[in-house]
Amino acid sequence: MADISLTSVEKHFDGIPALHAISADIQDGEFIALLGPSGCGKSTLLRLLAGFEMPTAGTIRIGSTEMANAQTGRSVAPEARNIGFVFQSYALWPHMTVRRNVCYPLEVRGLPKAELIRQTDAALQATGLQQLAGRMPSELSGGQRQRVALARCLVSDPDAVLLDEPLANLDVALRASMQEVFTDFHSRTGATMVYVTHDQTEAMAMADRIAVMSEGRIVQFDTPETLYTQPRSRFVADFVGEGTVLPIHDVRHAGTQSQAQLYGAQITIQTDAQRPNLICLRPENIRITETGNLRSEVKRSTYLGGRYRLTLQLPNGMPLIAESQQRYAAGTQLGVSIDAPWAFAEA
């Protein structure tokens, strides 16, 4: 097991920057998710950690070893990094049986036969694959292939496990159960894990901390709870938990309380910024009351099972997402009050 640290890592492809000055520290045994839309550089970052790509600038350290340093040109080969990598396509070798796929990492390390069999069996057992050991990868289902890929990276006891959108090719039901397999695997082995995904619910469900990436930068690196309740940019507020971002004016701080103006209405806000100019509204910040100080019109009600999602429109045309126990017909006028939303500053 090992911690990972990235210092001012940059990566250019043919002169076009894909990653800008990435610095981050990952604790030993942490489960990290790299979250972002496609093309944000998250997979590139993962491939830099694995050593498949060489950084254009900066250094990468895993445990006590400096793995890559653009300045000195040092780069430890992927095969010498002792990491596990789970591919989106699984990358099982089609000409080897499940057992041979799993024990291959031990073979290349030249382990004695008995030890090799013992560790392979243990890995197959841990992933529930003993019955399938003799099969070829082409005879397995998607979830089974995924487990073989996991067993293969677990068998060699890696310092860190890197996962590149491992659930992207599975159906929704299988995704939920594989998420449990990953979290179980993490708590049992205590391995440092870095998990790339574009699905925020997946990241929220599994990760200890999430690095949200956009256009080659880490825009916020926090626990899932902090990301949700205290986003620091319009991008994070929008990408994580679909918040509505609205502008505020006339911020006044009085003791621990802060007040601001939202479209002429006086609201209480939570913030740690001196001059916040935006708020992030989550459904739980919006209450529907007759006495509410903002007027809105219902545009649409969507049944979510047990509750409704209301798409509201303020008189100035801005949309607002609220939740309610009750259906309202489109066109209904409602009063809403805003309940201590998170406010942040962004140019």
Add this chain to the structure above:
Amino acid sequence: MLAHNTKGGSRSEGRLLSLILLIAITLTLAPVLRLFVEGVTEDDQFSLGLMRNVLTEDATRRALVHSLITAGFGTLVSVFIGATFAFLVALTDLRAKAALVFCLMIPMMIPPQITALSWTQIMGPSSVLLKTLGMAPPLGAPQPLYSPGGIILLLGVQHTSIIFLTLRAGLRAIPQETVEAARISGAKGLRVWWQIIVPLCLPSLAAGIAITFVTALGNFGIPAMLGIPAGYATLPTLIYQKLAGLGTSVLAEVAVLAMLIGCVAICGILAQRFFQSRHRVHLVGSTSRPLAIPLGRARLPIEVALWSIVAMILILPMLGLLATSLVPAYGVGLRLDTITLSSWHEALFRQPATSRAFINSFSLSMGAALVLVAICLPLAWLMERNPTRLGQVFDSLVDLPYALPGVVLAIAMILLLINLPFTDATLYGTIWIIFLAYLARFMAIMFRPVQASIRQLDPAMNEAAQSVGASLFQRLRSIILPLTAPSAAAGAILVFLTAFNELTVSALLWSSGTETLGVLIFNLDDSGETVMASALAMTIVMVVMALMGVIQLSARHLPKGVVPWQT
């Protein structure tokens, strides 16, 4: 935990890549460069004098004109037969297409000297087949194939498959929607063909014509067997006659001739690349369903006509060859009481020269196939993973030794190896010069299928092995080799086939004791041993067809683009 090694994976790969690239480039490009230098120097000084002298000779000009005429009209014959077949096979609902395609491919794989030998056995006064049927012209009548017309006809037949393959590939890339759209707009029958299909496949037809012309230009076997008796010399046979008659003293002179034919060929190759790239740009769209225009009542007559043509250009000559191989002496008719296997026995088991040629050809082809697997497999893989400028240069030039006429490469090899640098040794006259020439000439045949299959390989296959700690050689051995083995095997069989049949290169490089099968058939026929030559040729045809059958049967297990006649 694994001991961390400080060597970068990409660095060790880079080193291996540079090493193999160096070997491959030396093999393929050094001879061509050496040839160029020879053509423009005289006594180690830059000079165009020699070039001027050779190029203004009457014999040179005559041979060039003969080459252009035979290659040009031969290409026309190929276009006529090949395009007819391609349009009918690719666009209509003919039956038994696979069998038809396979039969059309055989002329390409049968060596040209055997094609020439077999056709001369069904024409002329001493044809055993015609004698048996009582149709032989009177003794003393000329052999009609010993003429420019004969060369043109056989060059056309020999290269029909090249036109057929390139055109059919082009036709298959035409999305069915374009034809359907034309029909919905009201176009019918030939109008669709002429206004939609022909314009769309024109680039691939043009590319096919260019490469057919280059191949016909470099053909040695047919003009040698038919033209030399008629005193009709093309550039390759002129080079051969000069070198065979006067030895290495005329090397500089033939180098200029080789450059001349090389220049014409390069024009053709450039034309082919130009048309190929045009083709790639403008055809996009779904091609999931192949076109199958119903022929209706015309189907059966068309099928009969096509199979008759196949019978004429393939089966008839083979029957002639077989008939000749079964008589006791040339000129005797084939009857029940004259039929004998004695020439087969003589050719295969008695003659020391034939068994020596078998051993030579077999070891040369086998050796070339194995060495090329060992070079091309890691090379193709490393080039795919580490794209470098040098690799791109190699990629665009690897076809050159194969596309250039064989005599050009042969002369270049002699120049390069007649005096090994820093020593007094020479490889000229040994079997090694033929071997090295084969490696250079057939590298493209091996490299392209392996490259195609590696491009289809998921890069994660290798990265997965890398991430679990497998070193470069462990990955090559246990991941890359097994996954590309089918294509490598198919490529190796193709190299073996082509090398086994090869005549042009070895005709200029052989010496007593290192003759190949191609050379031997040519020599046997030249010295009047036509019956034995026929028996030997029949044996080779059977080996070729058996190997083609093996590839055909395993075709479904191979990645796309590996089997040359299954595009």
